[in-house]
Amino acid sequence: MRRRRVAVVLAAGLVLGGGTAVAVGFGVQDGEPAPGPAAAPGTAVAASPDPVTSSRAVPAPTSAAPSAASPSAEPPPQERAALPERVRIPAVGVDSDLLYLGLNDDGTIEVPAGDDIDRAAWFDGSPRPGEDGPAVIEGHVDSPNGPSVFYRLAELEPGQEIHVDRRDGSTATFVVDRVEQYPKKQFPTRAVYANTDGAELRVITCGGAWDADWGHYVDNTVVYAHEV
Template sequence: MAAPQTTDSPSPGAAAPTGSLGRALFWPLAAAGLGMTLIYHSIGSPADGKAPAPPAAAVSAAASPSASGTSKATPNASPSLPRSVPTRLRIPAIEVNAPFTPLSIGPSGRLDAPPPNDKNLVGWFKDGATPGELGTSIVAGHVDTTTGPAVFLQLSSLKPGATVDITRADGTVASFAVDTVETFSKADFPDEKVYADTPDAQLRLITCGGNYDRKAKDYEDNVVVFAHLDSVKKG
């Protein structure tokens, strides 16, 4: 199901109002411990503040596969992988099967959004941890576009324990288990909770949610999926 919307919001099966992408995916990204702030936004959002330097990618050790080719988390250790770019995201519970595009910080000093003309595309912050590395990997996608529902339309309906599989360029599949799905007001976004660095490999999936404010041309909330790397296998 789509994120909760008022009667003034675009319906899941209808195109979003003209110009809705101006601020459709606008969220703060704080690199805790580095004193940096990045803002993820859709095309056309205003730029605020000075462009920060991107956070350094986390250095991680390769997981040691078991005889079956799969590495599982144990009480004393968590799986992790060396750096490798993601190529495809699969979330069976909500029928997501989408390719990746890298996202970077634009001239405005804010993190660019995935192209709005492709409804089945997700982006990852290319200067942060890649999915499976030690640290927090950031993946974002549209809930809708001007042409209708998009890749993360049903993100808010994910349940704890759901599987998120990310295929990587090195041929491995990083399988994440959902811990929680939370909704935060954009006016009071918990930067540190969402973006703080972690000692294990974690994932954040982010999209818009809540009511759609036609005047502001923006959703009021963000939906954030918190997940941890559960296993690693060959693709």
């Protein structure tokens, strides 16, 4: 099966931009050394010019094309999934249309802000939901408006469903495998963002206590799910 590469290969950080001191922090930080002082508290994300292109090399042309039964034949490219438009998680009352967010100038992942602060977002450097690899959806746990889109995310349990509605009218449905909480300073980047053999989903928000001195929540909640 062809594998979709995720743009977040060695991502060590998602951080709240804008410098606001209210409790809307959403971020992760790897326990591994950051690439430089400018990266703290988040670190640069390794972006690919085509994050969903397969990493498999195309074989060189030969004098005779291999037969369809030949084990050396290159499999056809995987058809692109339609772009996501909405995320619904009935068990915790989530129903939000999706922003498309990428990277900030410093290489950290953008997060919802301004009038969109309480909406969920798909990180457009990750696979589209339904494509091989871990699609990433993010959102705040709270905001100046009160509880935000993923306020109850940590309540999810294995077996519950997450639905991502797509632009072509189809829906990708994922089943929760597990819900983890990690200290941001020990965030397991590779475990969260590593390539997968099938379509998976990561839903990320903040968790734990609010650290007023740091200006962030101390933990991240990560939901791991696979497509069914």
